[in-house]
Amino acid sequence: MSEQNITITLPDGSEREYKKGTTGLEVAESISSGLARVALSITVNGDIIDLDRPINEDATIAINTWDSEDGKYTFWHSSAHILAEAVQELYPEAKFGIGPPIETGFYYDIDFGEKNISQEDLGKIEQKFLEVARNKNNFERKDISKADALSFYKDNGNEYKVDLIEGLEDGSITFYTQGNFTDLCRGPHVPNTGIVKAIKLTSLAGAYWRGDNNSKQLTRIYGISFPKQKMLTEHLEMVEEAKKRDHRKLGKELGIYMIDKMVGSGLPIWLPKGTRLRRTLESFLRDEQFERGYQEVITPHIGNIELYKTSGHYPYYSDSQYDPIQVDDEEYMLKPMNCPHHHRIYSNDMRSYRDLPLRLAEFGTVYRYEQSGELSGLSRVRGFTQDDAHIYCMQEQLKQEIKHTIDLTNFVFDTFGMPVDIRLSFRDDNEEKYGGDIELWERAQKEIKEVADEMNLDYTIAPGEASFYGPKIDFIIRDAIGRKWQLGTVQVDYVMPERFDLTYVGSDNEKHRPVIIHRAPFGSMERFTSILIEHFAGNFPLWLSPEQVRVLPISDDQNDYAKKCVDAFKKIGVRVTLDERSEQIGGKIRDAETDKVPYMLIVGAKEQEAGTVSVRRHRKGDIGTFKFSDFLSTVENEIEKKSLPED
Known part of the structure; x- marks a missing residue:
């Protein structure tokens, strides 16, 4: 290969040669003119960048359209900038904080000064947004020095951007300009504003700068946008249907669960009908697991802090855990994860290769700290029950066991009529996020991908979405009105066997490390039930209905x-x-x-x-x-x- 050429690997695994410096748009055009017309951005080695930026080294890429998550991310990021431009034209004194894309749409935090913005003002801002978008201005990227960036925003009197820039390294700062609006931003953006054809500003909220309630409260404007008006109409219809299906409303009406302030926020109480529903779900999975060779266990709701230090859950996830409890001269924690307890069960006996695979399953309750503002019915709680299982197997058994867990997970979602999208969640280049040997990580990722290919699964690869101790297969289901929810996971783990010194005696009479598969089809009984209520709009199938x-x-x-x-x-x-x-x-x-x-x-x-x-x-x-x-x-x-x- 010429030194002036680079190799581009496409999502289907095929490779193509291009000149060094080829842009994402040129790659899209080389594939098809139709793809180039709808392309929004390009993902290069896991990073989303603008279509007009050059690619200077060998890379794995994906051309992002509206139908991809990265494409929507780009589209809604650009929409936030268009919103800011519209606000700037209507309210020249406004100062802008941050404006990121979110899971569904985007928001921008804005200081309107003495002006009070109400819901009635959103229609006027929407009209200006569309007016600005129709100008079809390009999003132009510019590298800028830290000194010049600070000077720009100090001259404009924007203390929020100054605060952000002061925390950035010189040489890493970029501005984007479209029309008359310039913003501190690292990108990416769609080629021009005209791609955004429909907008709905959905709500207003207060938001403290950097989440600090000692800082000034800004006005947060939420919105969602689409490349076609028809898509917005369909979305708004879906929103109305979702309101009818809201599990918080139906859960109360149908007597499924309650939240009681005296018991505690985020701690759901299952009422008789809800308990029958949950027990039916548990029995369904329990019976299926028994047929597939799982053994059920029960572990305590608390554990010695040393257990979680060994696993790495403490301090990796310390922000989401409750403070330790002093008991005599030891410290205990509310259980944040079931897996360390299962690893100790494995260690309870000397294991032989004849004992493997060992499949341990538990409906185990765990506790995580969630801020009160993030709690929501059964979907976001502080105490929840996971349908956890851990499979301890030999290396040569691994791929077959992964296949078994995928079969089980697909069987579960097929039973509920939920189509599944599959994502392979791999690590990225940020080594601080992960534990264990990089070679074992690469091995695990290779094995997961081989299984996915052998089973002819339709999947996407998501760098950076792995957990700290292993890559995983995420199952993203679509409910009856088309919404997507991440539920089941299958994860390969070479890290915990090392941390807990897990071994088995092989046929050679020597000690070996097992490999662990973490598996949870439902994910959490609470969240799955909330999705199930909304999926069926409370009209459960006969076998599942609390009252048949x-x-x-x-x-x-x-x-x-x-x-x-x-x-x-x-x-x-x-x-x-x-x-x-x-x-x-x-x-x-x-x-x-x-x-x-x-x-x-x-x-x-x-x-x-x-x-x-x-x-x-x-x-x-x-x-x-x-x-x-x-x-x-x-x-x-x-x-x-x-x-x-x-x-």
């Missing part, structure tokens, strides 16, 4: 027959209730519909005499009259099949 059947006698004369029906359901394990209230049958049906009970059995004199039941299905209405014994079998079969609700 409700029997509704028309009058007291049918109570005895209704009780016999209830008893028959109970004998086969169906979760059934009897509504014996002296209410009109119409009221009983409305209440059952509100409670989202899958089957309502109406029994009157005619049904009692014939040994039948008149059946209503939630959201469908009357589905006919059946011989009771036949309907009993129908319900039993539907539960056994774990059928999903029909639309």
Whole structure:
């Protein structure tokens, strides 16, 4: 290869040669003119950069479009700058703090001085945003010295940017300009403002500068933008649908859980219906794990701090852990992770190669500190239960065990009708973020990728998303309205066997290190349940519903027959209730519909005499009259099949 050429590796693993200094846009054009038209930025060796920046060395790249996470990141980053330009035109005295992209959209923290911005002002800012965007101004990047950068913002009287620049190294500072607006920024940005076609400023909030409540409170404007108006319309429709499905609302209405201030913020209490739902989920996974050779264990809710120092969870994750508890002359901690406890179980016996793979599973409760402002229903809590498992295996068993865990995880999400996107989360070049030997990391990443390729998985690679002790496979599910949630993980770990000195005696009678796979399909029972409630909008499939059947006698004369029906359901394990209230049958049906009970059995004199039941299905209405014994079998079969609700 010529010294003036570089090798570019594309996402599919193919390689192409280009001249040194080729830009991302030129690479996109060489692939197809269509790709070049929709390209927003390029990811080079894990870093997102502008399309017009040159690539000067061999690299693994991805051309980012709207359909990729990095593409949306770029798009929303640029949108934040357009918002700032619009605000600058409307409010020339405004001073700007930070304006990053976030998971869904972007925000900008702004000091409006004496001006009070209200929700009513957002429409005017949106119109100016679109006016500015239509100018199709390019985003122009400029390297600038620290002295010049400080001078620029001191002259403008912006103490926030001065504060940021003072913490930066000279030679690493860049400005971006589009139209009449210049901002301190490291990029990346889309080629020009005209790419942004639709905008909605969603809310206002107060935000202290740098999160310090002793600093001035700025106005945070949240927004979301799209390359087409149709996309914004669809998004706003989805937002409205999401409000209807909000698990905090439905969780209360359906009696799933409660949060009690006297018990503590972020510590959910599972109510009877929620407990039945959770136990059903646990039984589903527990039974499947048993079939696949897992052994269940139970570990304490606290542990000696030395355990977590050995694992590295303390101090790696010290910010998210509760302070140690003094017990006699020792320090204990609320358990932040289950894995160190499982490693000690492994160490409890001398292990032989004949014992491996050893698969230990636990529904283990852990505790993490979350700031009060970040708590949200079941999705963000301070105490939660993980469906943790750790597989201890020999090197030659590793790939097959990874495949088994992937099969299990896919089986779980298929059961709930949740499509899965797969991400391989690898390490980046920041060595301080990770523990262990770099060679073992590279080996683990190679093995994970080989498994993904052998199983023909459709995946993306995300450098920098690994945990501190190993690369992982992340399962990102899509719910019924298209939202994405990261849930299950499968992680390969060469670090903990070293930290805990885990060994087994091989067939050569010598000691060897096992490899560990960390695995959790649900992730956390709390968060998964919150997603499940919203995925099904509370209309759970029959097998999962906390109350599967409700029997509704028309009058007291049918109570005895209704009780016999209830008893028959109970004998086969169906979760059934009897509504014996002296209410009109119409009221009983409305209440059952509100409670989202899958089957309502109406029994009157005619049904009692014939040994039948008149059946209503939630959201469908009357589905006919059946011989009771036949309907009993129908319900039993539907539960056994774990059928999903029909639309």
